[in-house]
Amino acid sequence: MKLLGKTLLAALVLIIFAFITLWILAKNIKPETIKQLVSNQITALTHKKSQINGDIYWQVFPRPGLKFSKIQIGDEKIRENYFLSADTLLLNLQITPLLKGNFVFSEINVDGLKLQINQDIPQATQSSSAITPNKKELSSHQFAIQSLSVNHGQMIINNNGRSTVFKNIQIGIEQFNTQKSPFPVQIKARLTEAAPVSIAKANINFKGRLSLAPSFLNELHNGIENSSVEGQLFIQNILLNQFAISKLNTTIKTHKTGISFNPLTLSLYGGESIGDMDYKLANQECSLNQTATNLDGKQLMTALIGHEAISGNLDYSIHATVPLNLQGFDNINGKGTITIKDGEIYNINLNQMISNIKEQLDNLMKGTPSKLPKTLQLSGWEKSGSGNTPFKLANIQYQIQNEKITSESLLLQTDKLQVNGEGNINLSTHELNAKLKAILNSNSTDSSMQKIQQALGGYFPLDVSGTIEHPMVLPDIKMINPLLSHLLIKTTLEQPLKQIEGTLKEFIR
Secondary structure: OHHHHHHHHHHHHHHHHHHHHHHHHHHHOOHHHHHHHHHHHHHHHHOOOEEEOOOEEEEOOOOOEEEEEEEEEOOOOOOOOEEEEEEEEEEEEOHHHHHOOOEEEEEEEEEOOEEEEEOOOOOOOOOOOOOOOOHHHHOOEEEEEEEEEEEEEEEEEEEOOEEEEEEEEEEEEEOOOOOOOOEEEEEEEEEEEEOOEOOEEEEEEEEEEEEOOOOOOOOHHHHHHOOEEEEEEEEEEEEEOOEEEEEEEEEEEEOOOEEEEEEEEEEEOOEEEEEEEEEEOOOOEEEEEEEEEEEEHHHHHHHHHOOOOEEEEEEEEEEEEEEOOOOOOOOOEEEEEEEEEEEEEOOOOHHHHHHHHHHHHHHHHHOOHHHOOOOOOOOOOOOOOOOOEEEEEEEEEEEEEOOEEEEEEEEEEOOOEEEEEEEEEEOOOOEEEEEEEEEEOOOOOOHHHHHHHHHOOOOEEEEEEEEOOOEEEEEOHHHHHHHHHHHHHHHHHHOOHHHHHHHHHHHHO
């Protein structure tokens, strides 16, 4: 018991001694001296003018340290390449050097961090107004940082008038250094804005290792290029306008020209997409390769278009390059395929459309020969194909170039028809243009329909127009009318006029 009492007494005396020592140091060191010291240290690291606009507090427990409020690095008003501010900054001190009168900062805790990066502003030279710290003054005041933590952070990236915003940033770093020696890092954040997308949300989690170049703080762009990162990125609940991705998993690794994301796996609309992505720092261009299977085509197309247009089990592939520093679709290039099985096209009834073409031509043929019209008219066809088109298979091979998605290989297979053709979609205006050929399946038993098809050149020509949101499928009158006129003229020349009516009726039968 006596030994325990002596031990407790010795510990108490030591604590009191340390407390008194820290109290004496706090009383003898002026706040302005500390403020100037830290400000000079930050300026030396970042080569930017820094200032502390708030108060300074001493913290004794649980570890001795200095707490600052309202720190600012750079000048937000003059729009430098980056600007940083923090609500509070806690610098924990090593006890042994502190008792000798030296400040050695070993841990940094930042709360309310706000980082604004202006990518379209070139790297500025060191400001002449920035304070150049005295080397002798800094020799006894060092930043030997072992750990860094950030809470309630925010980052805004501005580029060409567009902003990407991350909030609720949490960062945990151990063995921090700027000598390109790898150290562990964990980052959590929430994406809240990513222009030009109207709605952007995502929860981000990264865990890996980071190597920072000595130039990272004072030359942000060059510092990033000369630094390296490797680790696992996991993003959940991604929402870009109406387009949703449940999960994104990837391994990130930097290389000489940029950052690779390989493998890159997406979970979306009941299926999975696997591939990779590469980002080039020099031209801010992404190269994307993805292959997806077993997606819910109805949900996916509804998210992309805004209303129900098609259903089925959807697979796709895409190989594309996307410049992130340019607006619009002008410079997006790519190719791929889309395959949908056992689905249905909504609000377009191709089977009914073909039947209506046959009926219209049948009525023409049965009319009085001297009064037969030489052309079909477009009026009245818009509503004739109302309904849906069930299909077994739809396949599109596409290319993306010059703001358009173009396909020279469109295929649709139904119980009664096989449709093929070519077309394009304007990505800016959403306009549709396509020419289709609908052919009766070989098992068709409708002889009159087959005769009409033969008379039209072996297929029923269809024209697709309108927009993605409101497509229109009509008979291609420009192709049908010349064929119809040719048929009528040929029949008139071959037989007497009084026999034309009977001949045409027999032809239809």
